[in-house]
Amino acid sequence: MKIIVPMAGRGSRLRPHTLTIPKPLIPVAGKPIVHRLVEDIAGVLNQPIEEIAFVIHESFGKQVEEDLIAIAQKLGAKGTIYYQNEALGTGHAIMCAQDSLSGPAVIAYADTLIRANFDLDTNADSVIWVKQVDQPEAFGVVNLNEANEIIELVEKPKEFVSDLAVIGIYYFKDVAVLKNELQLVLDNNIIHGGEYQINDGIKQMMAKGMKFVPGKVDEWMDCGNKDVTVETNSRMLGFLQEDGENLVSNLAVLENSTIIPPCYIGDDVVLLNSTVGPNVSLGDGCHVKNSTIKN
Known part of the structure; x- marks a missing residue:
């Protein structure tokens, strides 16, 4: 199993903290956001992690790269660094790590933390992790059929589709399939909001009949701006105390x-x-x- 972490954004909404450190390395409850993220994902997967690939901006510097590789090594995985130096979207960020896009993999954006306990459906072609929310119109949501399979992704729906928001963590049984679809997105210059999006690759996989299912998390904690990061710090401290962590x-x-x-x-x-x-x-x-x- 591999984990791919696109994290090249500097995090302007978390300034002044991100003037000196990239957003995913800001500590929450004493540990960098991205460190907690990959630990939590590894816990849910409950299987060995072969590689963790981090997609960063080249300006982050060698110390950041060394810190990220050390995080991977603590989980018994190989750490790999890739660069995305232009903000061209989620699909483009993933393709910057294309040399690592093979076999089973989780793709996770590094500004969110989770608490989850579910068995990964490895029979599905993909699992999209979701959380029930009160205001689905503010999020991308999934539409399910009667078999609890994802049949549609809808970005910020004006009319109710579902209350299951996409949180930015995805499992692919063979991430090379997504890689091939995203290559078509890049080759055909399919752009939304001025960027190449992961959703366009996913929609092409769905159109070819591949099975997508939801993975529901118990807690979803945002680290996108200063206020919610302080709130996430408090919630995480509470969870760690409940876990008996010193x-x-x-x-x-x-x-x-x-x-x-x-x-x-x-x-x-x-x-x-x-x-x-x-x-x-x-x-x-x-x-x-x-x-x-x-x-």
Whole structure:
């Protein structure tokens, strides 16, 4: 199994944080977004990950590339770096990794986090992961037939189609089939919104009778802008606390201070005359004194 992660966007809606670090490497609950994403996907797949291919902008730099390869290696996978230096859409981003597009693979965009527990239907040609939402008109949604198969993708429907929103994570039994369809999209210059879209490749696969089914996640957490990322940090801390994960480093130093969980407290954090929490993440080496921080 492979995981393909298109993540070349700088994340302008998360500035000023993304002025110094790409959006997928911003930490949520003490760990980079993309690190949590691939860990969560690996947990759902419940099978060995052979390769994780990251599609980045060349300007991200060598340190970012080394960090990403290290994330893959922690999961026992080979890390591969590809470049997308022009913002030409999701279909184009995936094709930048075309040398890795073979065999079973998951494609996942690196600005979302999930909590999920379902068995992957490996008999289907593809699984599109979805989440039930209150305002489907704001999302791309799937239309299902009576056999619970996806028969249509509809982007921001003005009239009700379904309340199952596409969250940007896809499984393909053989991703080479998608690669061939996306090559036709590029060759025929099929553009929507000024970009080459993954959906155009998927629609061509559907038209050829391939079986698509939904995979429903329990939680879908966005990291697209500052406000929702803070909310996602709080939700993730709560989930990790429920899981019994130790979130406070033994190397943290507290002097006349209190931590109100859930909080992530990194190595060599120093708290002096302070109250921290709930819902706070402090990275390695932070010093907090005479302060109260929450949410």
